[in-house]
Amino acid sequence: MDAAVERYRPPGLAVGIIVDGEVVFTATRGELAAGGGQPVDRDTLFQIASNSKAMTAAVLARLVDQGKLAWTDPVVRHLPDFRMYDDWVTREMQVRDLLIHNSGLGAGAGDLMLWPGPNRFSRQDVIHGLRHLKPVYSFRSRYAYDNTLYIVAGEVAAAAGGAPFDRLLRRELFEPLGLRRCQAGRWLRDEVGNIAQPHAGGADGHRVARADPEIVEDPPMLAAGGIRCSLDDMLRWAAMWLQPERHGLDAGGRPFLSATQREEAWKTHMPMPLTTRMREWDNSHFSAYGYGWRLTDVDGTWKVSHTGTLSGMYSSLTLLPEKGVGIVILANGEMDELRTVLGQVLVKRFTRPADATLTVAHYAGLLAATAPAAANAATAADAGPRKPALASDAQVPTGRYRDPWFGEVALCPNGEGIEFRALKSPRLAGALHYSGERLLVDWHDPGVDAEAWVHFDQRDDGTRMTLAKVDPAADFSYDYEDLAFERTGDCDAP
Template sequence: MGHVARFVLCAFALALPVAHASAPEPAARADIDPLIDAVVARYHLPGIAVGVIDDGKVVYTRTEGKLASGQPMDADTLFGIASNSKAMTSTLLARLVQQGKLRWDDPVRKYMPSFRMADAWVTANMQVGDLLVHHSGLPEGAGDLMLWPTPNQFTPADVVAGLQYLKPSYSFRAGYAYDNTLYIVAGEVAAAAGGTTYPALLRREVFQPLGMSRCQIGTWNRDDVGNVADPHVLHDGRFVAEPADGSIVHPATMDSAGGVRCSLNDMLTWATNWLVPTPAQLAWLTPEQRRKEWTPYTPMPISARRRAWDGTLFYGYGYGWRIADVDGQITVSHTGTLSGMYSAMVLLPFRKSGFVVLINADAEEARSVLIEVLAKHFTAPGKARSVASYADELDHENQQKRTSHVPDTSSRKAATPAELAAQLGVWRDPWFGEARLCAQGDTVRFASVKSPRLSGQVMRVGDRYLVQWDNDEVEAWLRLPAQPGGAMHMAKVDPDADFSSDYEDLAFNREHACH
């Protein structure tokens, strides 16, 4: 396909593994159990599920933690898999391609005439495959404030309408920057081509054919489904559960980018389908479409840590998958990150092996360490380091970042209506919508209309202002206009904070006074 510049090393495209009957070499529980124990103890994880596949067979599963009911988690407990949903969205599109309902090189506007990017040429030339490979020109995380934090009132239609106002940070197809919003568009394209909703299509085309019977998307009843893990977030150094708001789960704007929930058993079924597909699974998704998904189209940057830990020489993004070399072996993988839910899937196709990690907590470092020690179990057992060694290195790295990048805001004091009198009012950003900067007694509050969790008190730090959110969201500087009629901007207080807090893309204009 000619719509994207392919990143090819030695004509690299993964040959599909073929199922065979030879017995796998069992993964020794004695080797893996201590790794899980050490990570759970180091990071005080409330819940975790891990599964390992070796030579096409599931050879290890482990769950730790309890549900809100007090019952122990098991391999059927549902976790949010977050961005591991992207490979499922890509596979849904691959199924529609296979059925002749769309083509990878079709223009997006064939299915969504209302689709607009900031640039008219990009709008006309954006193809279905372009939606999946993070080379659109959008800055990292652009538009994510329409997706998170949840709950909010944004819809997929809002995301599509807002794209035209997101300014590019590089030329179309000329680089890599991870985005979620175009996966929302991909879900809408699938719905248009498939003739029904994204959740209905995903259930029909992916979950049901593979027998992923516990996976959930769209509308479902937590009480009827049962055995659902609650997310946990850090408060004052300890994990605290965020209980569900009611039994009915409704479709979310971010479903096609990160809304799927699955169990460990489901994810191992999903992984095994990729590593050792049966004849029926190869009919369900052909080798041609599998190769399309696992072809790296967009080169990705390689961090110093990845080079040091894994010796990685190439790293690229396919259709919902990341392809890289680790200790000289090919891996196909993805991670998933949501508030209180972290996941990882790492496959080694030529070994027909891999693993799945599901955690119901904000656990970036724990996930990174687990990925490393479990990968080394296959790629370089002789190079394996201890959990403590990797964890200590990450702690040191994080401390250096905080010391050098994060400003001291401990002198903050509540801003007063008098000092901000000229700025008080109702403001609007073209994609994020309305926000109110209004007095409340002797204080000033910022409140988003469509994203209620982005509400908080305005604080002064020296001659600067920040918003101290009511909830534990990433704090933001409030950059007030220097002159009347100017735009109001925002920016992350911690420049290394999660890119989904894309305050930098906001530009508010004042509409009228507070009522």
């Protein structure tokens, strides 16, 4: 822990380990907000991001146990207005398919309705937009990570459970398991208190990015990545999975989940790619997705885990069921490397305890060895010198444009330049620039860290605009490539 903090200097960090049902280690470092003087502790709320997915799956599993739905139910049985791009897929999509990333959509398809937040998309907007997202693979043919279908899963749960999804989370998950600090839905910042804020910047310059407002609204992405929990909450959650007979009972002594549904959550429902790093670092032989969990093997033992990533918030939950071990890492900064390195070292304490060489420095060195290649790739993707596109440039077809799922944008003069502004995603606003002969959008918000190429296709039947990531390796949630804008009017149109 100290070695990781010294090397990466996170603004705030909370780590806990549970073994055989007992918390054997906790440590917290840093502050809720850099320079604010309020320390992180075991009750500090962190955004757990995609670790929310296993909680969504658990709520659905509870409803299956209660006979309110079945994993093989068609989604349209619970949400009659649900549509995918293909009518056959719409009919065949089952509740279980919503959880295992097999829809045929590309990775991150539709994420621009969720990210960057906050924005003005509702859950209904997200679900309606799915019918316009074209698949890139055959249904159920391969794994491609998505968030939008988890939002559908949350609404299926709400329909079957007879309550909004945030209330279901409290009723079916937080209260039975005593997750007393976890938050979902709409809540008041000052009433809840002790909340880690997301940070941008590096080790010597962390700054709070998009601090929580007084009223924290119910995020559309709640079921996919919108839950907040403390370190103690996450350790209780881990203990339920590792020792259900002891920690998986509600106040009335009833099992939180049946043995059948616990087994179902950790089955291999969808094969995943086995990466070179997994083979070389962990001697892994398989990789798969369960219901909200990633499954693999490490040094001959079973590993069940997930990570969570939002801008300025990183989480990790790792379970080694055969060893009774659970490891939680929560950070409120851009801490991808810290999460990887510290998580790896802690796992190895249980899978290869005799190997004293597997330290923070060791794994940081392995990552550093790949840094030159990554830096070269980033340099190659850099758009290079640029100059502003001028409002007087007749080559730029300014006006109002519309994409069927993302909605309207304005590409209009702003002073001497040209501004791109998305109606429902206010943080996607930036100035149009030339890089050589190509056009790109340079976003105003530094937290939007993936610039977009802009291309126009002027035809007899109208003007079309498409976008693409300047850096092809940028986060897949910037799914610019799924956008297909058509010009709908002039900038002075109402």
